[in-house]
Amino acid sequence: MSNNVGEFLNGRDTISTKDAKVYATINGQIIGLIDCNKFTAKLEKNKEDIQVLGSHWKRKKVTSIEGTGTLGGYIISSNWLKYALPYIQGGKDLYFEITLTIEDKTSRAGKQTIHLGEVNLDDIPIADFESDDGVMEWESDFTFEEFDLVSAFDGFDL
Secondary structure, three states, rough: OEEEEOOOOOOOOOHHHHHHHEEEEEEEEEEEOOOOOEEEEEEEEEEEEEEOOOOOOOEEEEEEEEEEEEEEEEEEOOHHHHOOOHHHHHOOOOOOEEEEEEEOOOOOOOOOEEEEEEEEEEOOOOOOOOOOOOOOEEEEEEEEEEEEEEEOOOOEEE
């Protein structure tokens, strides 16, 4: 479905973040991250400065990219601690995959699915206690080394 973009954005075509689903593939097992309440991922460019004679502009050259993000959720199991144990005990570190899909049925944007590979958490949640009213939550930054746009939003051609 391809639509021409109108003069103004129709509010219904924005995408509700409540419609996102995040899955991790760990040791070949697909796990729905039902405890996830925050997910961000981005590609960061490394740019080197390039200066040339005859111009006052400092120019830039992209020389590499880095995948980074943040994953957060509610602590409802000990899974992340269990995944950390092999490395803590002198074994291998955990690298896994994440697949995320978002489709807001009200929006005409369509559906998007992204796959991230070689995901590695920067830290492992252990506990989060406070004396106020609240629930246990965790958050960790991560890196990834593979990216694939499995399916793109197809509702609008810009």
